[in-house]
Amino acid sequence: MxxxxxxxxxxxxxxxxxxxxxPAMPLQAYAAQAVENKRLAGDSRTLTAIEISKEGWTAGSNAVILVRDNNFPDALAGAVLAAAYDAPILLTNSQSLSPDTALEIERLQAQTIYILGGTGAVSAAIEEDLSADYTVERITGGNRYETSANIAKYLQDNHKLLTKKAVIAYAQNFPDALAISSWAAQNGVPILLSETNSLPAATSEALTTLQVTDTIITGGTGVISAQVESKLPDPTRYGGNNRYETAVNIINGLGQATDTLFVATGLNFPDALAGSALAAKQGKAILLVGNGIDPSVETFLAGKVGQINKIYSVGGTSVVKPLVLNQIYSCIVLEQPAEAFANAMNAIKALDQDTVDRYxxxxxxxxxxxxxxxxxxxxxxxxxxxxxxxxxxxxxxxxxxxxxxxxxxxxxxxxxxxxxxxxxxxxxxxxxxxxxxxxxxxxxxxxxxxxxxxxxxxxxxxxxxxxxxxxxxxxxxxxxxxxxxxxxxxxxxxxxxxxxxxxxx
Known part of the structure; x- marks a missing residue:
């Protein structure tokens, strides 16, 4: 033996x-942490959108923006419409109204539901069901370019545009449009979509109809080419080497407030989309992150020491990970040695692996x-x-x-x-x-x-x-x-x- x-x-x-x-455990609050973190999350993208709605519209809302939960094109311009009518953005299955979303619409005591996209995005059956209790406005077009143009024209017709500017964003992906969505919504600037090498007819027509005098391009020439730029009125470009740097350059270039930041994943669209409505309502910026923070984000945050008071984490721990939040905090919080020691010891006691590894x-x-x-x-x-x-x-x-x-x-x-x-x-x-x-x-x-x-x-x-x-x-x-x-x-x-x-x- x-x-x-x-x-x-x-x-x-x-x-x-x-x-x-x-074993990894939930993120523990820092003992001396002056930055408040509030996570807005549900067990699904639909439930996350509902939590955002509850946070921003506690007393209800006269309107709701309803979009498809698994595809982004029709929804990219939705934040501007949401801000114009002080409405949350909610998600639904394309074929039948998600029961949780239906309950949230009831809680909000909404009167008007704006559906973005055609019946392939949000079915006619959903529209018919909602029409029994609400006024339903569907804004759509023959394609994503027409839908975004028609949203802009709807806003113009209802005197909701506040400027002769327009945002031009890449239509085949979502990060650049979402990064600027809060600013565009706050300032009543429509978001129009483009291809990389050609300006769609619907977008060109909208620029004329809206009498746009200044355009803001989101993303580098790899997504919106110099050829397209040459066809735009008085263009200003905010781009970067990747989606994260583009988002940072948008915040810096447009002078967005950063005392509160909405942190959302740049790897998928629903959470940032729903979060953009609340960010716009509060007049704040959206910061995109991945499984870690990009060097451009780290540099940006290093210049914000002592300036950021609150962070909204939009989405669950699988999309905005505790490790990412720890990385953000390490950039913006100037700790004293005793505070770092206390945080490290508390992390050991809590078996909080993310924080243990940080210190x-x-x-x-x-x-x-x-x-x-x-x-x-x-x-x-x-x-x-x-x-x-x-x-x-x-x-x-x-x-x-x-x-x-x-x-x-x-x-x-x-x-x-x-x-x-x-x-x-x-x-x-x-x-x-x-x-x-x-x-x-x-x-x-x-x-x-x-x-x-x-x-x-x-x-x-x-x-x-x-x-x-x-x-x-x-x-x-x-x-x-x-x-x-x-x-x-x-x-x-x-x-x-x-x-x-x-x-x-």
Whole structure:
């Protein structure tokens, strides 16, 4: 039987617990975070649009903009119409009205429903059903160019355009149009669509009908060519190397307010579309992100330290990820070393992997070639930090480095180890008295000794407190903390040092 090999193997995996990936948990609020974050999200794009509607139109709305939930062309110009009638944008299945959307329309006590697109986008059956209780206005055209032009003409006919400007956006993709949608809506500027190398007849005609004197092009020449630009009245272009840089250049170039930002994914359209109506209502900008933040976005945010008070995350954690929000915060929040330390410790206690990864460098932590197949559950890991607490004694900054002196308290894992070894010895003796065929297999033995350790942790009431000096290095507007052996041992209640002492015996 190989009890010694098994418990040593398991203990070593515990001593190196910080090299094991902690399961991702929801983003925790920073202790000293001055930037409010509010996530507007539902379990689907339709439900997310409803949450946005509830946030912006708590007392209801006379009108609703209704668009198809799985295709973007007819909806790209919708934000301007939404702002003109102070209406939210809601989504529906193209064939039948989504029940949740129907309930939200009832809550809003809407009187007029504006459907964007033809019956292929939002069916005649939906229009007929809605017509029984509401005034329904469908704005459509023979194609996406005509639809956007007809929305603009509808606004003109109803005296809702506030300028002789127009936005020209690429028709075959959504990010550039959505990036400027909030500004266009706030300023009563229609959004018209174009091909890359030719200006559609419907768009050209609309420019004449609307008597447009100035145009704003969204995107580089790869989406709206110089040839098209030459046919536009007094054009100004806001483009970039990608959709994220274009969005940043739109915000900067048009001078949009950034005390509040609406953060939406640039990888799909529904959340940004619905969010654009609320962003316009509040007079704020839309910032597009991907699975991380683009360097252009990072540069933009670095210039906004202390200026951003609130962030709306539009969409769930799968589209605007906690890691992305952490990256944004690291750019805009100027933390003190003590704040960074507190946030990092709180993240460990909460098993918040995104925030742990943001703050810690593991270069100073011991390494081992020992491999193990031991399975450690979320609950197992959490048991190591049940009694973890800290008290910051002092902090000091020296240029780009800093130190934080802190008292760290946790379960006394030296006492846990003593109790654990007694239990292992008792099990070994019991097993040794059994016939070999009745003894536990190696796999069973490993499972048994794992259970003994976590039983010992659960039964230990004694705590230990150590005072250590933690080293930090400046990282943009925050700090990176060096996770060395001393710090790891303090967090683990002396487990590593107790284990090392055991190996010396």
């Amino acid at each position: 190989s009890f010694r090999k098994n418990w040593l193997k398991f203990l070593l995996s515990m001593a190196l617990v910080f090299t094991i990936t902690i 810690f460098s593991y270069d100073g932590l011991m390494n081992s070639d020992e491999s193990t197949s031991t399975t450690i559950t979320d609950e197992n890991i959490a048991s190591f930090f049940t009694k973890l607490d800290y008290n910051i004694v002092s902090s000091a900054i020296n240029g780009d480095t800093a130190t934080v002196t802190a008292e760290i308290t946790n379960t006394d894992f030296a006492a846990v180890l003593d109790a654990y070894l007694d239990a292992v010895m008792k099990l070994a003796i019991e097993q040794g008295l059994l016939p070999e065929e009745e003894q536990l297999s190696d796999e069973e033995a490993e499972q048994a000794i794992q259970e003994l350790l976590f039983d010992a942790i659960a039964n230990e009431d004694q705590t230990t407190t150590v005072t250590i000096e933690v080293n930090l290095v400046k990282n943009n507007n925050s700090w990176t903390i060096t996770m060395d052996d001393e710090f790891a041992d303090a967090i683990l209640g002396g487990f590593i040092s107790a284990f090392e002492d055991l190996l010396k015996e």
